[in-house]
Amino acid sequence: MTTGTQNIKKRFQQANTWIIIVATAILLIWAILDNRILDSDFLSAKLTPAVGFLGYICNFALFTCLIIIVVNYIYTNLFKVARIHFYNDEQKQELVTILKSPEARADFNLFKEKTKCLVNDYPNYLSEIVASIIPTALNQPFVLEQYFRAKVENITTRFADHVNTIVLASNVAPILGFLGTLLGLIKAFADSGKAMQEAGQMSPETFAKLQTAIQIAIITSLFGVFIKVIGSILKHHIEVRAARYSDEIADIPRDVMYE
Secondary structure (H helix, E strand, O other), X not given: OOHHHHHHXXXXXXXXXXXXXXXXXXXXXXXXXXXXXXXXXXXXXXHHHHHHHHHHHHHHHHHHHHHHHHHHHHHHHHHOOOHHHHOOHHHHHHHHHHHOOXXXXXXXXXXXXXXXXXXHOOOOHHHHHHHOOOHHHHHOHHHHHHHHHHHHHHXXXXXXXXXXXXXXXXXXXXXXXXXXXXXXXXXHHHHHHHHHHHHOOOOHHHHHHHHHHHHHHHHHHHHHHHHHHHHHHHHHHHHHHHHHHHHHHHOHHHHHHOO
């Protein structure tokens, strides 16, 4: 990291500290001038009318998280980690045969000529690896193995964004579910409190409505946890498939060296 970059980073850190101090000071002064900003009753009175709308937004966000997870899973499975995108069995076997040939490994031009069909006829990850292979890797078995490993690791980064999106949606869902539960509880107790004020006591009907409202509120947390579980399972499935096919490509040099 250059000196200029370090200075810029240091200035940003200092600015970040000062922003926090100034914002906290403003909040403190505001609270002194108008203490309602820290009054729970005041905040409750302002928040309660908007609870229903916020609940709809929360549920919409939960369904959106589920859609994001499922769509990214399907897309990644079909267009990124399907075995056909990694290699073809005939292509792999032909490559192993060529690599076992001392003449092909000694003459880089001959190797390129023999593998031309493997590159042109199979538009997959293995064809990219073969097309960019270097002469040094052909002549040294250890370098060949390391070359394949490095290329496979580079390939797996192509669908890392989709996996990270699934992880993000999975992590956000339980938080949204808990938020929905809190909003539901606020609305439930607000409605029951209003009914008690009007009737002077909690009737069986009011108590039943309160229980039903609490049950509905808890469902959002359950939905959020369900989305988290589904997202974790789908993420694991993608990673296992990708790791299996990647290892099968990375093990090609071993098939050549340790027949």
